[in-house]
Amino acid sequence: MTDDLISAKGVEVTYRGQGKAAVKVLHGVDVRIARRETVGIVGESGSGKTTLGRALLRLVDITAGTITFDGRDISHLPEAEMRPLRRRMQMIFQDPMASLNPRHTVRRILTEPLLFHGVAANRADAEKRVRQFFDRVALPVACLDRTPHELSGGQRQRVGIARAALLEPDFVLADEIVSGLDVSTQAQALNLLKTLTRDLGLAMAFISHDLSVIRAVCDRVYVMRNGTVVEEGRCEDVFATPKSAYTRLLIDAIPLPEIDPTWLGRDRADDPPGSADGHGARAAAAG
Ligand SMILES: Nc1ncnc2c1ncn2[C@@H]1O[C@H](COP(=O)(O)OP(=O)(O)OP(=O)(O)O)[C@@H](O)[C@H]1O
Numbered sequence: 056m057t058d059d060l061i062s063a064k065g066v067e068v069t070y071r072g073q074g075k076a077a078v079k080v081l082h083g084v085d086v087r088i089a090r091r092e093t094v095g096i097v098g099e100s101g102s103g104k105t106t107l108g109r110a111l112l113r114l115v116d117i118t119a120g121t122i123t124f125d126g127r128d129i130s131h132l133p134e135a136e137m138r139p140l141r142r143r144m145q146m147i148f149q150d151p152m153a154s155l156n157p158r159h160t161v162r163r164i165l166t167e168p169l170l171f172h173g174v175a176a177n178r179a180d181a182e183k184r185v186r187q188f189f190d191r192v193a194l195p196v197a198c199l200d201r202t203p204h205e206l207s208g209g210q211r212q213r214v215g216i217a218r219a220a221l222l223e224p225d226f227v228l229a230d231e232i233v234s235g236l237d238v239s240t241q242a243q244a245l246n247l248l249k250t251l252t253r254d255l256g257l258a259m260a261f262i263s264h265d266l267s268v269i270r271a272v273c274d275r276v277y278v279m280r281n282g283t284v285v286e287e288g289r290c291e292d293v294f295a296t297p298k299s300a301y302t303r304l305l306i307d308a309i310p311l312p313e314i315d316p317t318w319l320g321r322d323r324a325d326d327p328p329g330s331a332d333g334h335g336a337r338a339a340a341a342g
């Protein structure tokens with residue numbers, strides 16, 4: 056308990072649009088994420104996953120409850136006092152095209168935050184850190200001089216992941232980050248996230264509507280419905296013996312795993328080069 060990095064207790068969020076009725080979308084949510092732990096948040100569209108993630112990062116105001124980060128109550132911390140914590144709480148976006156400045160080169164997108172947050176001492180140091188990281192995230196150095204639209208979808212997602220991880224955060228929020236990618240690109244991004252969180256000791260909240268993806272990457276999972284948590288537990292337990300009928304429904308809705316060529320007696324000699332990683336993660340995702 057004391058080792059929680061970030062937690063929400065009894066959190067409520069009410070949206071108030073101008074001239075519109077107030078809508079309460081989180082009704083007393085409790086979640087906690089330990090250091091180095093990867094926690095999944097799953098549930099149908101509109102259940103409040105993104106709102107909860109944004110509340111944890113203090114990107115939306117909470118109307119009741121408490122958000123704690125690294126032993127400190129940050130529920131109503133003014134933005135000026137939040138600022139030093141911002142580097143430590145990063146977010147990876149669903150649509151990197153929308154979150155990466157289309158006019159900037161990848162070099163600029165990755166080095167500027169390092170200088171802004173004082174992680175790198177100077178431009179040369181920032182460039183060095185980025186280049187070292189490129190190997191890790193399997194990005195060709197040539198990408199440094201490209202703009203986001205000159206990258207593939209998978210490369211763009213890896214730039215988004217690199218931008219967050221380079222800042223050496225303690226906590227990362229990943230919201231539906233693989234939803235727009237094809238299965239093998241998804242698997243590569245998930246593998247990369249797993250390796251990075253392990254090697255860098257990151258805690259992560261991983262939001263997805265897809266339980267099979269959650270199972271592939273998460274230690275524990277929270278199942279949300281209509282702004283409340285209906286079930287919580289270790290992934291293996293929740294998958295083996297779900298307590299709520301709603302979780303059962305979600306599990307039953309997982310599509311059958313993709314057909315693996317080896318099941319058909321074919322070897323993988325005709326696989327495209329560089330797909331080995333993808334298959335590994337896909338096999339893991341399929342259980
Ligand atoms: N800025 C806002 N103003 C008013 N209502 C909002 C706002 N953002 C979200 N909502 C409402 O809050 C509820 C929860 O939305 P949220 O985006 O958290 O759901 P979600 O679980 O992330 O869904 P999805 O899987 O579709 O991303 C929804 O009913 C949504 O319409």
Ligand SMILES: [Mg+2]
Pocket residue numbers: 104105106230
């Ligand atoms: Mg969402």
